[in-house]
Amino acid sequence: MTQYQTGDLAKCCNVSIRTIQYYDKKGLLASTKNEENGRRRFDAKSKQDLEIILMLKRFGFRLKDIKKLLAENNKLKTVRSMIEQSALDIEQEIYKNQILLSEMKQFNKFIGKESKAPLNKLLETKQYVTNNDNLNTLTRSIIYQVLPVALIQYTALVTSLITKKWLPCLIVLPFMIAFAINLTHLTYKRLIYVCPNCQEVIKPNIMAWLLASHTPKTRKLQCPHCHETSHCMAIDKRMKLTKSSKQM
Ligand SMILES: [Zn+2]
Structure with missing residues (x-):
């Protein structure tokens, strides 16, 4: 029967000797002691157990649960339900990390690579990031206002092309210009x-x-305070004023 010394088993399964010794000490692997040299020896079953342990560790299982699985020689359906739970935990972790990543990227949009602002400005940046979500609401409301007007403009243009008369376009044009000026302002x-x-x-x-x-959210402007010209992030003036007044 094939026997492995600790170092051989570690090499075989691509883990450290210390890991094998730890699993052995915790009773996850069965070993025998060579009385002549005091070294531990593992059989083929231990090697198979180690491969299972390493696979289940990758899935996020705790060692005490793995030990239980091995000791009770559980069926695969037990492993399946444990994988299901572990996958759920990983999905929740990914979701939390995605939110965190998105927030961190938002912060970096407000902080230039060569920023000279002191650390305490980070608290103000937090307000701007929060405000940035409100800006999305403003952008959406602008789109909702523009859509029906664009539809009228499109209808007038199509009517003019079909009838080959420019009157519908000419009637609509002044209102379009007035609307565009008003919306811009x-x-x-x-x-x-x-x-x-x-x-x-x-x-x-x-x-x-x-x-x-x-761009939809930035404008290249010269700052009157530091005199640098950079792509400055837009924030909603109304929302910021509400936040400031709450803090006072
Ligand atoms: Zn500046």
Whole structure:
């Protein structure tokens, strides 16, 4: 019958000698002692048990549960229900980590790579991150306002193309322009920006705001406090004021 010394078994199963010794001490593996040299020896059954232990450890099982499984020679259906529970725990952990990762990425959007702001600004950044969720609500409300107007515009254009008369387009055009100007002005009034370099809040003048290159949530602006030009994150002015007044 094949016999393994501790080092051979460790090599065979790609684990450390210390791990084998620990499992042996905890009674998870059966071994015999060589009386001549005092070394432990393991048989093929112990090797098989070790392979099972390592597999179940990977699934997140606790050693005391694995020991019970091995001792009672349980059927696979017991392992199945334990895997189910362990998989559920892993899914919950992944979910929690995804939320944490998303939050951390949000923080980094507000903090520039070369930020010179002191550590205590992190608390303000937390407020901006929270506020950023509210900004999504503002963006959605803008989309809901624009959609019906875009539909009217599209209908007028199609009608003009089918009838080959430009009157529907001409009637709608002034209202479209007025709507666009009004919406732009309302958006400008609602938004303020956070400088990622010094964490100060910026309210650019309307011309600088209009001409700045931008994404849906950032605008490239020059900060009046640190004078750096960077992509500043937008926050909802109304939401921020509500938070500040609560803190006072
Ligand atoms: Zn700045």
